[in-house]
Amino acid sequence: MKVGIVVFPxxxxxxxxxxxxxxxxxxxxxxxxxxxHLPSKIDAVILPGGFSYGDRLRAGVIAAHSPIISxxxxxxxxxxxxxxxxxGFQILVESGLLPGVLLKNTTMNFMCKWINLIVQNNxxxxxxxxxxxxxxxxxxxxxxxxxxxxxxxxxxLQEKNQIVFTYEESLNGSSLNIAGICNESGNVVGxxxxxxxxxESEINPTxxxxxxxxxxxxxxxxxxxx
Amino acid sequence: xxxxxxxxxxxxxxxxxELSTTERQIIAAEWSxxxxxxxxxxxxxILPTTGRNVINEKGYDSGVxxxxxxxxxxxxxxxxxxxxxxxxxxGAATGVGGVIRDILSAGTRPIAIFDGLRFGDIENDTxxxxxxxxxxxxxxxxxxxxxIPTIGGEVExxxxxxxxxxxxxxxIGFGKKDKLIKxxxxxxxxxxxxxxxxxRDGIGGSQFASDLLEGEDRSAVQIPDPFIEKLxxxxxxxxxxxxxxxxMKDLGGGGLSCAIxxxxxxxxxxxxxxxxxxxxxxxxxxxxxxxxxxxxxRMLIITEKKKLPKLNEICNxxxxxxxxxxxVKSDKMMHVRKGENTFALLPADFVANAPLLDRKKIMxxxxxxxxxxxxxxxxxxxxxxxxxxxxxxNIASKHWVFHQxxxxxxxxxxxxxxxxxxxxxxxxGKFLSVKIDGNPKxxxxxxxxxxxxxxxxxxxxxVCTGANPIGMVDHLQFGNPExxxxxxxxxxxxxxxxxxxxxxxxxxxGGKVSFYNETxxxxxxxxxxxxxxxxxxxPPLVPVPPSNGDYLLIIGKxxxxxxxxxxxxxxxxxxxxxxxxxxxxxxxxxxxxVLSLIxxxxxxxxxxxSKGGFAIALSELSINGNIGCSINxxxxxxxxxxxxxxxxxxxxxxxxxxxxxxxxxxxVKQYLSKQKILFGVLGKxxxxxxxxxHKSNNLVKxxxxxxxxxxxxxxxxxxxxx
Numbered sequence: 001m002k003v004g005i006v007v008f009p010x011x012x013x014x015x016x017x018x019x020x021x022x023x024x025x026x027x028x029x030x031x032x033x034x035x036x037h038l039p040s041k042i043d044a045v046i047l048p049g050g051f052s053y054g055d056r057l058r059a060g061v062i063a064a065h066s067p068i069i070s071x072x073x074x075x076x077x078x079x080x081x082x083x084x085x086x087x088g089f090q091i092l093v094e095s096g097l098l099p100g101v102l103l104k105n106t107t108m109n110f111m112c113k114w115i116n117l118i119v120q121n122n123x124x125x126x127x128x129x130x131x132x133x134x135x136x137x138x139x140x141x142x143x144x145x146x147x148x149x150x151x152x153x154x155x156x157l158q159e160k161n162q163i164v165f166t167y168e169e170s171l172n173g174s175s176l177n178i179a180g181i182c183n184e185s186g187n188v189v190g191x192x193x194x195x196x197x198x199x200e201s202e203i204n205p206t207x208x209x210x211x212x213x214x215x216x217x218x219x220x221x222x223x224x225x226x
Numbered sequence: 227x228x229x230x231x232x233x234x235x236x237x238x239x240x241x242x243x244e245l246s247t248t249e250r251q252i253i254a255a256e257w258s259x260x261x262x263x264x265x266x267x268x269x270x271x272i273l274p275t276t277g278r279n280v281i282n283e284k285g286y287d288s289g290v291x292x293x294x295x296x297x298x299x300x301x302x303x304x305x306x307x308x309x310x311x312x313x314x315x316x317g318a319a320t321g322v323g324g325v326i327r328d329i330l331s332a333g334t335r336p337i338a339i340f341d342g343l344r345f346g347d348i349e350n351d352t353x354x355x356x357x358x359x360x361x362x363x364x365x366x367x368x369x370x371x372x373x374i375p376t377i378g379g380e381v382e383x384x385x386x387x388x389x390x391x392x393x394x395x396x397x398i399g400f401g402k403k404d405k406l407i408k409x410x411x412x413x414x415x416x417x418x419x420x421x422x423x424x425x426r427d428g429i430g431g432s433q434f435a436s437d438l439l440e441g442e443d444r445s446a447v448q449i450p451d452p453f454i455e456k457l458x459x460x461x462x463x464x465x466x467x468x469x470x471x472x473x474m475k476d477l478g479g480g481g482l483s484c485a486i487x488x489x490x491x492x493x494x495x496x497x498x499x500x501x502x503x504x505x506x507x508x509x510x511x512x513x514x515x516x517x518x519x520x521x522x523x524r525m526l527i528i529t530e531k532k533k534l535p536k537l538n539e540i541c542n543x544x545x546x547x548x549x550x551x552x553x554v555k556s557d558k559m560m561h562v563r564k565g566e567n568t569f570a571l572l573p574a575d576f577v578a579n580a581p582l583l584d585r586k587k588i589m590x591x592x593x594x595x596x597x598x599x600x601x602x603x604x605x606x607x608x609x610x611x612x613x614x615x616x617x618x619x620n621i622a623s624k625h626w627v628f629h630q631x632x633x634x635x636x637x638x639x640x641x642x643x644x645x646x647x648x649x650x651x652x653x654x655g656k657f658l659s660v661k662i663d664g665n666p667k668x669x670x671x672x673x674x675x676x677x678x679x680x681x682x683x684x685x686x687x688x689v690c691t692g693a694n695p696i697g698m699v700d701h702l703q704f705g706n707p708e709x710x711x712x713x714x715x716x717x718x719x720x721x722x723x724x725x726x727x728x729x730x731x732x733x734x735x736g737g738k739v740s741f742y743n744e745t746x747x748x749x750x751x752x753x754x755x756x757x758x759x760x761x762x763x764x765p766p767l768v769p770v771p772p773s774n775g776d777y778l779l780i781i782g783k784x785x786x787x788x789x790x791x792x793x794x795x796x797x798x799x800x801x802x803x804x805x806x807x808x809x810x811x812x813x814x815x816x817x818x819x820v821l822s823l824i825x826x827x828x829x830x831x832x833x834x835x836s837k838g839g840f841a842i843a844l845s846e847l848s849i850n851g852n853i854g855c856s857i858n859x860x861x862x863x864x865x866x867x868x869x870x871x872x873x874x875x876x877x878x879x880x881x882x883x884x885x886x887x888x889x890x891x892x893x894v895k896q897y898l899s900k901q902k903i904l905f906g907v908l909g910k911x912x913x914x915x916x917x918x919x920h921k922s923n924n925l926v927k928x929x930x931x932x933x934x935x936x937x938x939x940x941x942x943x944x945x946x947x948x
Contacts, residue, residue: 009544010456012373016637033543049635051371054453110366110630141370141632197634202651202765205642 001222002028004042006072006088008063009034012050013085013196020196021046025215034063038071043222044081044125045072047088049141049194059102059144060090069095081125081221082188086142089180089190098181098190099157100149106173110143114206116168117179117193121161124186125221129213135168136213137206138193140179145192147178160184165191229254236581241572248562248569251514252483253577259741261480262580265707266739269717272724277733279696285409285492287328287476288399289735291697293761295654298406300399302328303662303699303757304478305740309448310364310393314357318343318364318393319450320522325397326372327476327525330459333407333466334399337636338650339369340662341379342701342755343627344392348383348619348944357391358383359945364450365395366630371452372459376631377639377660378648381941383619384666390745394701396662396757400652405466409473411493411528415554418537419482420461420546422454422523424516425507454523457544462525470537473528483517483577485526487560490574493528497574498561499552513562513569528554590711596671597802600794608874608918609928611797612841613936618796621838622940641768646690646834649766659693659760666751667790668877669719672805676790677719677754678726682808682879683836684758685730689817690832690882692767692824693760698727700737700756705749707741715752716741723754729810732758767824769831771851772885772911776830778847778855779894781905782816782881784840784864784873792838793875806878812904813880819901820882828890828897835881841874841918841926843883848916849934856917857909859925870925874918885911 003021007014014031021029032038038045052063063069069091076082076097084092092098105111117136119127130136149157154175157163165180180191198204198211229237229250237245237253245253259265276282281290281298288302306321322339329336343361346354358381369376374397427449465471473493475485482504490497501513507521529537534550541548555561560577562570605611615621628643640657641649647661663684669676685695700723705712716739727734743750772778788794789803823829835843840862848855862873886894891907898905916933918926 010371010453012371012456012635016635019637050373051453051456054371054451054456056453109363110370110632112632112634113629139634141634143370194634197637200637203634203637203640205768 001043001224002030002041003044003046004038005029005031006045006047006068007031007033008052008066010050010052010054011048013048013194017046017048017196020199020215024199025219032068034066034068036068038068038075044218045075047084047091049086049088052087052091060087060094063091064094073097076188079185079187081218083126084190085194085196086192089192090144092188092190097188098183099153100147102144103146103148104144105146111145111172112139112141114139115171115193117165118168120166121164121182123161124164124182124189126189126214126217127164128220129217130210134210136210138195138198138211140193142192146172147174149175157181164189228258233257233581240576246569248514248517249572251518252570255480255483255518256487256577257580258480261484263739264580264583265585265741268582269720272721273734274724274728275733275735277731280733280735283408285473285475285489287331289697289699290332290406291735291759292403293652293654293656296403297652297654298334298401298403299658299759300329300332300334301396301697301699301757301759302736303394303396303701304738305392305394305701305703307392307740307743310361310391311357311389314360314391315364316448316450318361319368320448321393321395322365322368323450323455323522324476324478325395326374326455329397329399330462331474331476331525332399333405334401335463336374336397336459337400337638338398338660339374339376340396340660340757341365341376342392342394342662342664343379343381344387344753345383346388347385351388353389354383355945361391361393362627362630368450368452370632372456373635375633375635375639377633377650378643379662380664381624381627382664384751386666386751388745388747390743390750392703392743392753394755396699398658398660407466407471407474409493411473411495411554413554413556415472415528415530416534416550417497417499417552417554418527418529418548419504419551420525420527420541420548421458422451422521423505423507423547424511424519424524425521426511426515426519427521429515429519448520448522451523457546458523458525461540461544461546464540465537468536468540470529470533470540471527472530475526477524477526479520481518481520487574487577489526490558490560491578494558496555496557496559496561497552498555498563500563500565502564503549503551505547505549513564517562585707585713586710587714587717588710589714600798600800600803602798602800605871608926612845612926612928613933615792615796615838615842616845616933617936617940618792619941619944620792620796621842623938624941625938626942626945641691641766645769647687649691657693657762657766659688659691659762659766660757661687662755662757663687664753664755665790666753667795668805669754670751671789673715673718673752674722675805675807676752678722678808679806679879680754681723681726681756682813683834684756685817686834686882688758688760689820690834691762692821693762694821695730695732695758695760697735697759698732698756700734700754701740702737703740703743703750703753703755705742705744712749719752719754726808726810730814767832772831772847772853773851774853774912775888776911777886777888777891778857778908778911779884779886779905780840780862780881780908781820781884781903783878783904784862784868784876784881785878786865786868786872787876787878788872791875791877808879816880816882816903819898819903823894823897828894829884829886831885833883835883836877839875839877845916845933847883847885848930849937851911852930852934853911854913854915854930855909855911859918859920861906861908863904863906870920
């Protein structure tokens with residue numbers, strides 16, 4: 001399985017996710033600069049965290065208009081698994097691949113801390129090894145992480161089972177405590193927390209197993225059982 | 227323009243002609259205290275700078291340490307005090323930017339940021355609160371955007387920083403030894419300026435920083451742009467991989483004047499440049515303005531002519547501007563042209579080497595008038611005192627600060643902020659432990675012992691993670707050096723640091739001197755800040771919170787040293803008394819002993835005993851484990867007849883609290899006795915209360931849950947609601 005990591009000017013978790021995919025989970029991974037095309041041989045796409053374009057205008061909005069995004073859209077349509085983490089989630093939302101927006105946290109501050117997630121949908125390529133209702137300890141690091149959508153959209157998200165993760169406790173003012181969602185077909189997932197920061201016991205002050213399952217789910221999706 | 231009469235005479239004698247205004251501006255920038263170290267340079271030579279791990283190369287702006295297996299760690303520390311006191315957000319942010327580029331200029335990737343922040347009394351002074359909040363935001367917005375984790379530091383409040391700010395930033399870099407930039411240049415090489423455009427911000431910043439802060443000169447404060455900095459980092463590292471860089475220097479204080487003259491001088495070359503080739507933010511900048519502008523996010527690179535297309539290609543990829551501004555000559559001159567017209571033509575070594583000064587020093591009068599003893603009312607209920615200290619801004623948890631910093635990015639942070647020292651994992655399987663420490667309250671009472679104490683405290687913190695100290699950086703911050711009393715305090719601190727560094731064989735690998743830190747009400751207290759780096763071959767001791775039945779031990783002697791303590795200054799508002807002193811031999815013995823206990827997996831947690839003394843160190847352990855502890859105060863090793871107040875709150879050095887599992891207690895006791903270490907087994911962790919008894923009297927009885935709330939809410943409440 002080969003994972004494409006899309007790199008924008010200002011991405012800063014690209015190297016971290018590369019390390020986890022290749023050194024920890026033995027997957028093949030390749031960086032793709034935002035001006036390049038994504039080859040069709042790619043089996044999954046990850047949009048890493050960071051500050052693309054320095055969060056100018058609004059987090060993720062300029063990157064959402066990068067040339068590579070049209071390739072990401074095409075692959076998403078074909079059912080290729082796409083994961084957006086933190087700024088990657090913001091880009092997915094800004095590009096219309098996922099509904100809603102991400103606003104400034106109600107604390108008005110950047111927040112970097114370990115929190116608990118609850119798995120709401122274990123039927124995506126990134127959560128199929130997790131259990132419904134399972135608790136995951138994982139760090140967040142964002143200033144604009146408050147998920148917001150109008151009532152109708154939220155209702156639709158609930159009906160179509162598109163809420164993937166929620167925060168265990170109210171944290172930043174997110175609608176329905178949403179931490180991650182997916183598209184209707186479930187192959188495009190966006191999440192604010194950073195699974196790549198919790199996948200190794202050396203840097204995980206809690207039990208590392210549940211967050212590793214996000215990557216193990218991807219392996220399962222690819223037909224590789226660990 | 228701040229050239230002195232003597233300096234002007236010296237210039238007239240050496241150059242033998244009238245200087246052009248551009249030349250005067252260049253020299254004034256480069257000869258400012260900030261750039262030239264003219265007051266301190268002679269004396270800094272006493273610091274030991276060589277050692278087993280130190281790599282010395284010409285022209286490096288950061289210290290380089292060999293950490294084995296072909297890898298190096300780089301480190302640098304700087305401050306941005308004057309700008310932060312005027313415009314805290316931009317001042318603090320550009321402080322981060324500057325030190326990051328110093329790390330980059332050695333050819334290493336920046337992997338961590340530390341910051342030491344000092345402000346006035348934030349409980350009562352809303353301006354101090356405003357400065358503090360904005361400095362934290364500035365650091366957060368800049369560091370977070372770069373994707374470099376801010377993993378540690380310290381925050382302190384003291385009346386002496388009223389209407390002022392000390393913003394110190396240390397940065398760590400990591401890279402392969404064979405990819406270090408070996409600064410060199412050949413005649414005909416191109417001199418290239420890359421990064422942000424040069425503008426009118428930061429004009430004369432280094433001179434602004436070398437003077438008393440009288441007016442609020444906002445145009446001397448630089449404007450931050452972390453996005454450009456991030457692009458520069460990636461551009462430079464890619465250019466390094468493509469071997470496009472022969473030599474490199476960051477543009478910091480003194481701007482181009484400083485970068486050009488220092489590069490030419492250190493490489494023994496001449497540089498000729500045309501200011502018309504420089505990309506600027508606006509039209510109509512004069513050559514003088516261009517030469518001394520301190521616009522941020524710029525790097526000077528010397529490259530071979532044939533490498534220019536490749537360098538351009540890399541810069542284009544990241545949309546970073548790249549201007550070839552001149553070339554390398556053999557005449558050792560610094561030649562500034564605008565088209566055909568020459569604006570400056572000076573020998574580079576003349577510009578780069580300001581005449582050094584012999585400052586007078588004399589012991590300050592205030593030291594003779596300090597009171598020895600505190601005659602305040604005796605405290606009867608120590609439990610209340612401890613609660614008050616736990617919620618005081620200097621002791622309360624700093625999570626409000628470090629939760630605003632991305633301290634996880636880079637996935638290296640093994641020991642997170644909030645513990646004794648922070649630990650990063652390195653690519654060769656080793657671990658790097660880092661801590662910065664300062665203590666102006668101690669340094670005010672005794673600049674020599676205070677400085678040594680900061681150094682020892684930073685070492686203790688690093689030792690608590692199981693790391694052996696291998697290098698230190700010092701940042702010496704004082705008032706006006708022209709005042710002999712202030713210069714005396716500088717010399718005392720410097721000599722103290724040098725003595726201890728030599729004794730420990732921990733070389734000084736970098737540092738900075740910052741003078742003229744004066745507020746409208748006088749000079750700041752002497753504030754040397756010491757950073758210590760330690761290396762561990764195996765995973766560090768990640769502190770395990772104490773649990774039921776664990777033993778509490780103390781190592782080291784508690785002495786009559788309440789001078790400069792939080793207890794004297796915060797509780798009693800008393801400045802005076804005995805400043806803690808360091809016994810070198812005992813200090814080293816205790817360090818080696820703790821390291822050995824950790825290496826043999828005999829302890830669960832080691833915690834440094836410092837600010838707030840034993841009482842606070844114990845509270846922090848209990849709060850962390852959410853468990854009580856019952857101890858007998860007589861078991862604490864002290865000098866003879868030490869009062870309870872002193873045992874609880876003295877900030878004596880070389881002391882550690884250890885948490886030991888019951889199964890290891892016999893082995894630990896045996897080992898400590900064998901090593902002839904002064905120690906005491908104080909009691910056990912259990913229940914929900916901290917109880918300290920003397921014979922059958924209760925000295926302290928406090929609920930951990932209440933303490934916990936005070937400790938975690940103290941600083942946050944202050945900042946959230948005002």
